[in-house]
Every structure is written in C-alpha cells, then in structure tokens.
Amino acid sequence: MPTISLTNLTKCYDGNTEPSVDQVSLTVEDGEFMCLLGPSGCGKTTILRMIAGIEHSTSGEIAVDDLVVDSVHQSCFIPPEQRRIGFVFQNYALWPHMTVERNVDFGLRLQKVPAQERKERCLDVMSKLRILEYADRYPSQLSGGQQQRVALARMLAVNPGILLLDEPLSNLDATLRLEMRAELRRLHQTFGTTIIFVSHDQWEAMTLANTIAVMNKGQLQQIGTPDEIYAEPCNRFVAEFIGNPKINIVDLKASAAEQVSLANHIRSRIATNEFTNVCAIRPEEIILTDTANANTLPMSIENIMPTGGSWVIELSFGDDRLFHSTQSRPKWREGEQVNAYLPTSSLHFFDQANNRLVLPETDLDYSHLLLNSASINQKHTNQPLAKQA
Ligand SMILES: Nc1ncnc2c1ncn2[C@@H]1O[C@H](COP(=O)(O)OP(=O)(O)OP(=O)(O)O)[C@@H](O)[C@H]1O
16 A cells, blocks of 8 residues: 655645645654644645645645646646545535445445446445445435445545545534444455544544644644653643643742742642743543652642543642543542642643643652642732741
C-alpha cells in the first residue's frame, strides 16, 4: 500500500485573508490509519480534498510513494481518477436508482473490469461488510448504517491503495457510530488499506486511529499515537482539545503573592522559571484520599456529577476550581472536605507562547499546607494559609 507525504502543503482560497491550510508537512505510512483531528474550520477537509485531487494546492507538495501528484512549483497535477485514492464523504451519495449491488459495482464498471471478476469482487466485499443480504435493495430501503457500509463497499471494491474518509460517521446515531467504528477497525485489519480519516470528535480519533494529527487554524499542532498526544501534548491547545472532561488549567501568574491559591503552592514547590505560564493536570490524575499527608492538599467537594459509569467531582481550593474524574463511586458527599494529591509526574507546564515546557522533576511537598478544616473555611477571605512546622 502507498505512503503519502505532504510537504509544506498550503491552501489559500481566493478571497480569504488567512490560509486554510498552512505549511502542513506529514507522512502517512503504508497501512497506517491516521486521523486528522481538530475543531471545525481548521482545514481537515481541505487537506483531504487536496490529497484526492479535488482541490489544487497553493504551494507545497503532495507525493504518493515517490510520485509527486500535486506541486505548483513543479507544474505537476495528477487528476483524481489517476491517483488510486477512494474518497467517502460525509453524505455518502449513493445512486438512489441503483440497487446495493449496482452501487458497489459502479466503480468497477468505470474501470472496465471483466464481468465475472466484477461479480466476484462485489460479492467478496459485500460479504466482508455484511451487506450481502441487501444486495437487491435500493438505498432508500436501508438504514443509515447500512448505507454507510454500502458507500464503503463501493470504495473498497475498486481496491484503492488509499482510502480517505471525511467524517463518514457524522450522520449516524450513537449506537450505529459505535458499530461502524468497530467495522472500520475490522476493515482496516482485513484490507490493510492506508486510511486517512477526518474527525472533530476526539473520542472517535482516539479509538480508531494508529496516529493522530491534531490541527488548529490550518496548522499542524502535533502528530503521534493517541497515547503520545494525550500524555505529552506539545502545547496548551492540544492539552485542552484532547481529553474529556477537559484538562485542568492553573494560571501560575494570575494570583497575588499572598493569596491562597494552587498557583502559589505549585510555584513554591516546583522550580518554575520566568517562562512558566500555566500548569495543567488531567482530571483522572488527581488522587483523592481521606487522610492528609505531606503530599496532599485539603479541598472542598463542591459538586459530584454522575456521568454513567464514572463521576466528575468539582473541587475547590481557595478561589481555585479543579475537576477530578473517577470510575469508582465517590464515597464523599458534596460539601465535605477531602485531601487531594497532585503527582508531580502528572503536571504539565506551558510557556507564554503556550508551548510545552519540561521542568526539572521536583517533589511536590505540600506538608506546609496540612490544614485543619477551620483554615480551609477561610478560603474566601484571602487570608494567607498558616504554614505548619
Ligand atoms: N471553497 C472555499 N472557498 C473559500 N473558503 C473555503 C472553501 N472551502 C473551505 N473554506 C474555508 O477554509 C477553512 C477550512 O475549511 P475546511 O472545510 O477544510 O475545515 P474543516 O476542518 O474540515 O471543518 P469542518 O470540521 O467544519 O468540516 C474554513 O475557514 C472554510 O471556511
């Protein structure tokens, strides 16, 4: 299967002041399942359309294996039909007057594949996608998920080296989406096709892709495995975009020196420097305990929100709010005090330009913050916390 390389790929639509895709460079390896992930309007579909050849680039280059398929600089543009790339759109546009089998057969007929081979390939792909029993039905007689599978079958029948999927699950309900995700994973394992998948749904991207490319405002932010992107976001945008509930952000520069705040205590325990702007911690990384120790901070439980199988707990410390998430039923009630541990290794730091900073490892020792409930009740008075000996 082919490899796709984008080098400084840029697209400026006529009349727009900002590029929709801005100097994007990435490689999609043979057999990889990559997801382009980012908020609406960040340029994901435009990249897909340029790879398919439906849109011309403004500058930069697209190569499939060693063959340049789009480069203004080299005056080269290979038309879509010669790229061996299949494209499944958000609305999968089946031919309404053709049966399922005729729809699946469509691309093979265009390629003038002999009748017997066409029949065999259609049967094979319909059976793999479990739509054989609907072969004689028309699209209007199928559910959304079944139509989706027909659209995929139509693409796979022509055996494209590369499959481009533009939010193909966006029109489906939650149950069907889940089924189709499993279907897509199976499909990728069975056919080994190189897939580029566009989504603005981080859950979809994390569960499906081998590699995620996070985009924002036309620019590539980070590329890596789902684990890498989650565990080591390269900037604040990626940290906040990935993760549900969202990562907690503590502005290290916001509070006055004498204020009771997480910022002050993190700053007093970690060797931050003048570049350190914000600290972040994922909700599930906060550990809550009954017993205070040298490494815990006293917090109040403001809210406990069940989300079905897990819980989100809103905590307060002084004027700061943190969200904790857990899959264990909380044993505390709203209004109670709890001790929170923020492991040093779970803290992320970002500079003024919002880029990730790696600070020297320091133990977060909160021993001077071991407060009794009386002192935590002072939280809204902005009194400095008494240090324990
Ligand atoms: N034909 C066009 N002419 C002018 N601007 C366009 C055109 N197509 C897209 N754009 C602009 O380019 C930017 C990127 O659009 P694109 O559709 O690639 O984003 P996206 O990340 O796929 O968004 P979504 O998730 O909403 O589909 C947007 O600001 C959009 O308005």
